[in-house]
Amino acid sequence: MRVAILAHEQFPDRAKTALGILRYADYDVAAVLDRDREGGRVRDFVSDVQDAPIVSSMADVDDVDALLIGIAPIGGGFEESWRDDVRTALERGCDLISGLHHFLAEDEEFASLAAEHGCDIHDVRKPHGDLTVAEGVARELDAEIILTVGTDCSVGKMTTTMELARDAQAAGHDAIVVPTGQTGIMIEGWGNPIDRVVSDFTAGAVEEMLVETADDHDYLFVEGQGSIVHPAYSAVTCGILHGSMPDKLVLCDSADRDVIHGYESVAQPSIETYVDLYEGLAAPVAETEIVCGALNTHGLPNDEAQSALEAFEADLGAPATDVIRHGTDDLLEVLL
Amino acid sequence: MRVAILAHEQFPDRAKTALGILRYADYDVAAVLDRDREGGRVRDFVSDVQDAPIVSSMADVDDVDALLIGIAPIGGGFEESWRDDVRTALERGCDLISGLHHFLAEDEEFASLAAEHGCDIHDVRKPHGDLTVAEGVARELDAEIILTVGTDCSVGKMTTTMELARDAQAAGHDAIVVPTGQTGIMIEGWGNPIDRVVSDFTAGAVEEMLVETADDHDYLFVEGQGSIVHPAYSAVTCGILHGSMPDKLVLCDSADRDVIHGYESVAQPSIETYVDLYEGLAAPVAETEIVCGALNTHGLPNDEAQSALEAFEADLGAPATDVIRHGTDDLLEVLL
Numbered sequence: 316m317r318v319a320i321l322a323h324e325q326f327p328d329r330a331k332t333a334l335g336i337l338r339y340a341d342y343d344v345a346a347v348l349d350r351d352r353e354g355g356r357v358r359d360f361v362s363d364v365q366d367a368p369i370v371s372s373m374a375d376v377d378d379v380d381a382l383l384i385g386i387a388p389i390g391g392g393f394e395e396s397w398r399d400d401v402r403t404a405l406e407r408g409c410d411l412i413s414g415l416h417h418f419l420a421e422d423e424e425f426a427s428l429a430a431e432h433g434c435d436i437h438d439v440r441k442p443h444g445d446l447t448v449a450e451g452v453a454r455e456l457d458a459e460i461i462l463t464v465g466t467d468c469s470v471g472k473m474t475t476t477m478e479l480a481r482d483a484q485a486a487g488h489d490a491i492v493v494p495t496g497q498t499g500i501m502i503e504g505w506g507n508p509i510d511r512v513v514s515d516f517t518a519g520a521v522e523e524m525l526v527e528t529a530d531d532h533d534y535l536f537v538e539g540q541g542s543i544v545h546p547a548y549s550a551v552t553c554g555i556l557h558g559s560m561p562d563k564l565v566l567c568d569s570a571d572r573d574v575i576h577g578y579e580s581v582a583q584p585s586i587e588t589y590v591d592l593y594e595g596l597a598a599p600v601a602e603t604e605i606v607c608g609a610l611n612t613h614g615l616p617n618d619e620a621q622s623a624l625e626a627f628e629a630d631l632g633a634p635a636t637d638v639i640r641h642g643t644d645d646l647l648e649v650l651l
Numbered sequence: 652m653r654v655a656i657l658a659h660e661q662f663p664d665r666a667k668t669a670l671g672i673l674r675y676a677d678y679d680v681a682a683v684l685d686r687d688r689e690g691g692r693v694r695d696f697v698s699d700v701q702d703a704p705i706v707s708s709m710a711d712v713d714d715v716d717a718l719l720i721g722i723a724p725i726g727g728g729f730e731e732s733w734r735d736d737v738r739t740a741l742e743r744g745c746d747l748i749s750g751l752h753h754f755l756a757e758d759e760e761f762a763s764l765a766a767e768h769g770c771d772i773h774d775v776r777k778p779h780g781d782l783t784v785a786e787g788v789a790r791e792l793d794a795e796i797i798l799t800v801g802t803d804c805s806v807g808k809m810t811t812t813m814e815l816a817r818d819a820q821a822a823g824h825d826a827i828v829v830p831t832g833q834t835g836i837m838i839e840g841w842g843n844p845i846d847r848v849v850s851d852f853t854a855g856a857v858e859e860m861l862v863e864t865a866d867d868h869d870y871l872f873v874e875g876q877g878s879i880v881h882p883a884y885s886a887v888t889c890g891i892l893h894g895s896m897p898d899k900l901v902l903c904d905s906a907d908r909d910v911i912h913g914y915e916s917v918a919q920p921s922i923e924t925y926v927d928l929y930e931g932l933a934a935p936v937a938e939t940e941i942v943c944g945a946l947n948t949h950g951l952p953n954d955e956a957q958s959a960l961e962a963f964e965a966d967l968g969a970p971a972t973d974v975i976r977h978g979t980d981d982l983l984e985v986l987l
Contacts, residue, residue, distance in 0.1 A: 389784055390783045390784050448725055449883040451882035451916070509850065510851040511851065513752065513846075513847055513849070513850070514845065514850045514853045514886055514887050515727070515752070515886075516850075517850045517886035517887075518882065518883050518884075518885065519883060543932065544932075544935035544936055545936075546854060546893055547786075547787065547854050547855060547893075547894075548851060548854075549854065549889050549890065549936075550850055550851075550854060550886040550887065550889050550890030551850050551851060551886065552889075553885050553886050553889035554850065554885065554889075557881075557882055557883075557885045557886075558883075578787045580787070581787065581935065581936055582935070583935075584935045588931075588935065592932060592935075595927065596879065596880075596928060596932065598920075599880035599918070599919075599920045599928075600880055600881075600882050600885075600917055
């Protein structure tokens, strides 16, 4: 399938979904829409993903099967400045793929255009209707459950999960990703959008995915969300921790910050505190341990990245690496 | 307003909403519906609340303004065995008040009967549409925020919150309850049903209520939910803890159990562990402290209740009481 990815004014650093799709999805990406970077190419900014031209609007895109919304503002609302592109896409018969909290299928103009032009609107963040509360059974499942947890949002939990699962598969293991967020769901083609479910069902929506897949696979790599000290999203993090009852945890951190992104008055605590919080909170429900770490050193020169990694590893007291720079071998050794 | 309360097969011990309404709401309760206890009276089972006859169906109830659903199965579904009573109520022109996850206004038969007979259906667990993510500002508000936290569900967080706020008011303080669950919302007549909001908005939905009320009151008593070690509901607990950024915490416990209710394989950790988890988890976002405790000793003889209280107080290292047996004086002394 051939897609265009909308990422206006935010590519690449604030376009997490667009980058995830370019890196991991099976789509053929015809173009990225970013009116601030018109005329450039993906490869000018990011070296290790699928390349594509950057254009300013849908009018500049050749035939594609779908327009995919590749950015997500805080709160997940729809930006009216995107409406022309979405309208153009629908008028040309393209499907829509969106992970916004604001469902595009419920927008009157889009619904009507989609009906008129025979387009499908896939709101991947819309949970199915049969979710319910967790039964607390994940620990009894016949699969090893590995969860990525983070010091903050956007530190590399999804990337780490994808890299670990793909490398485990390549090494001959029966491993899958259990996606919990919009990008992971778009890449994997299935999954419950945990940050969009009824809060009472947060743990239950994770557990459901594990129950459905544990019999068929040996390793379930669960994509974590947020951070246990995030002022807005910690509920989701906590629900995933208790709902998945992971056998092992991977702590993901980013070398580029020491406060919670967007909540600058909240300092990140020490790595030791994160370890205590995640392990301490999990223990009464299902004991687990942070057995390794993944540090995002994107943008740092090699020597600084190396120093940051060594400091992180020392604080963690466990193997750590940057999975994009150095691969996952050191981590898979303690995980599998 | 005159109401009947549906509590089939669960009154009084598993009818938390019914009991909360009987104890704290301004409704005149005409009858409690419980087909297993037909012919009895509320007073036969509970001594310190509004009395009412117990009947087996709506057919046995005189004129009332509304039928209120006073029980909530795990998962919040609608029991088909209640349909006759709800139908009868609507046919007689009564409104419905429900806190189920399953919205009665979306039931085709009920919606059609309500339209035909001019009845309102109040699904109090339906969140309003403008909720969004927390901004992390509760700590800056000009009011003292006091949150009840628990060792489990149904240990007395709502009761403790109600008693503390009412006694603070009686002592001349400008205090209100900030309700977060269906029963609290029914009693207070406002509030966001935190366990029913989109999980990403859990903290934000609490914060919104605090921002809206902090300027007008000195003390905000926030009703806690669940427990930080609950296998299904910890997400809600965590979101309320971080969204409310409480100045002080009250730990609520029940003397009648040592495992998580309904999840018998999960042992309750020590009181010291609960204190560490609640305070440790709050600290990176907004430091707070458990300054007192409330122990539910319902059903215990006086001497056993006293021993349980002394043990709880010793474990907690802070003043504790049973607010129903002994009132709230000891707690308000350290809270106000």
